[in-house]
Amino acid sequence: MSLLLVVLAGLALAGAGVLRLPHRAGRMGPALAFLAGLIVTALMIRSATGALGIGRATDFDAIVNHAVEVAKEDDAPLIVFTGASFSRNAISEDRLTALLRERGYPYRVINLSLEAASLTERQRHLDDFMRRSPRAPDIVFLEVAQVTDERPAFIFENSKFSMRAIDQFDLSGTLWSTRGMMEGACAGTAACLRDLALTGIHAGLNLLNVGLVSQGKTLSAIPPMEAYDGNDTPREEIDPLWRADELATAADDGPVDGMEWARTFRAGQRIRLEQEGVRTVGYYFPPVIDADSRAYAEGLCKGELSAFTCIAPDDPSLLGPLDGNEWLDHEHLLDSGARIYEAWLADRLAASGVLEGGT
């Protein structure tokens, strides 16, 4: 229970307790007065919490706190991977760092990934990390996944009305998600309408600071947490025949351009990161069993992102060893699978030449 909370609670108690009933009036005036009181006070609370450094505490903040600690450990050049759950289950910072160093590259790997993280949410936390890190990352790898490009409000599949979901729909998140949905980035008309409605509600909850004082924290009060989520036990039974069939299916759909909103976002993101001192921006996608999802990443690497370092997982030398009990579920790796991917990724990073500038 923070002091701000006690003060606001006392104020609310006194205010609500003192109010008697109003004199009679029309409809429009009271409605506008109510809205004005609501919005002005919400903005004042936002300003006060901002000044006190209080924000919505989510796991992403804990991950950023950990990343900042790691960055402060030494002066090694930083290589940051940021994505959603695909990456959270696929990249152990310490192991990939060791693999790169075995290959002669002194990089320190940082994983900034969290389940259902939207493109804007990742960028906001990457900005936060860069603001607090002693140095800018040398390289930033951005996860590209069909689900986040084609479903910017994907978080509603995982959680609604949670601190995390509300946090995702700040002004930037709402504008980009809405733009995506207006272009059809949702699963059918009914889902589009639902996602739009939920986006509007969550944006309103964000604007009105719902839960911000009761559950908000200063960044320093959030315990650090490593992003990597290694698991040893599958949570889903996978048909081995289907798995073998999907993993053996090569992505041959040709070049792909992401939806316009995602392309525009990525272009702006690259410019911004380079302006902030990032030497190289690259793209990647961890392996999944579903061939279509892999094909999307492969297609982006050949199409929209062909001018950049882009590492898609459609490689038999990676997928062959993953045709076993290496899967947490059909789209996330177990720890054993992550080890296979990290070794392959280290080779691909080395082969791409992107690591050369930082040595």
Next chain:
Amino acid sequence: MIFTQPVFFIFLAITFTLYWLLRGRREAQLAVLLVASAIFYGWWDWRFLALIGIVIALSWLSALQAAKRTPSRRAWLVAGIAGNLAILGIFKYAGFFSTSFAELVSALGLRANVPVLNILLPVGVSFYVFQAISYIVDTARGDLEAEPRLRRVALYIAFFPQLVAGPIVRAASFFPQMDHNKRLSGALLAAGARAFLLGFAYKAGIADNLAPLVDPVFGDALKPGDAHIAAWSNEAVIGATLAFAAQIYFDFAGYSLMAIGVARWFGFFIPKNFDHPYASPDIADFWHRWHISLSSWLRDYLYIPLGGNRAGKFNTYRNLMLTMLLGGLWHGAAWTFVVWGALHGLALAVHRAFYGRNGHRIGYLPGLILTQFFVLLAWVPFRAESFGDTLDVWRAFAGLRAGGEGVLPWTVWLVPVLILVDTLVGLPAVRRLGRMTALREPLVWWGALGALTAILLALYPLEARPFVYFQF
């Protein structure tokens, strides 16, 4: 579905719109409320609907028969009361008594195969059973005409704003309101908004934010065996007790105010359930201000029928003790609640013995301190999971306990400030401030309401906690 969950606001908006669209067609409006009440209650578990249906049917039939001047009217009265109490007994107390009997048998060194019953406790059963009983008794006494329309009895017992945690409404005040064809006015909206918002401030703004100070010490109320009192320092244990005293008040009074506000939006008036109880200078006054609808129910349907204060001192004390013991047991099926009731019964008897029926005589401030310290200590068995924990907490108050290392944030000591603010706004002088013309100017008033809403939304804990009194 609870009043602070987003789904409730959607439910409320739909019900409100349908209800007022049907203005002028009273029976249709009441039908909307009845269907909404069924959805509201069935949201927890649809099987509960069968149980409340039985309570409604039983109460409607027995009241109808008990109101007739026939030889069987007494039998119908007894059947109605006994049937309702049987439902309460089976669903709330069967497990408790079977477990207690098994423990007693075991403590006596005997072996007996006593079945331990685990029956799902239907939400709000204690409230609507009491409401149903009051209806049957009132009609049998001739204080009220029996309602021939089942749907109206159903709405009286199941009216969703006060269905699951009261206030316990009397039929004599509710039934006439079903005939009033109200108009949706700004005054009605404002009155509802004011009560709801104040309740929201109590519940979501304060009570839910006090829970993180209470639960780590006393354990999560919904997870028995979760208490870790030994690990906490004496100061933390005292602070957590203080926080609980505030939590239970703001939680329950908040729920009651929200219920009053929601009912108001539908044109129904429900009397207040709390009146700044922590400002009471004596224990009798406390019970005139705390959970008023229950204490008046216990007075009218238990204490007075037992004889009240009409048969000598001893019987008065006995009746007070019995009423409070049963009042304690009403709160929960555990001996700790019985102890809480016994402590209050004893305090009321002592107060009666020393001061008679007329108020306090040791001065307001000494009376306030003495009374509220007693109330605070009495909350311990109410919240603690066991007698062992209760004694441990009392030892912390007496400084007779070594204590653990756990500490609570220093802000716990600001909890009394919140109670003080609540008490101050209840003072007539402060209330008069609210009547100032400037504050009642519609634009100022609605603007202030908007500002308060913004503050409360920022204080709203997203993980909505059930109301403490739901378990009763």
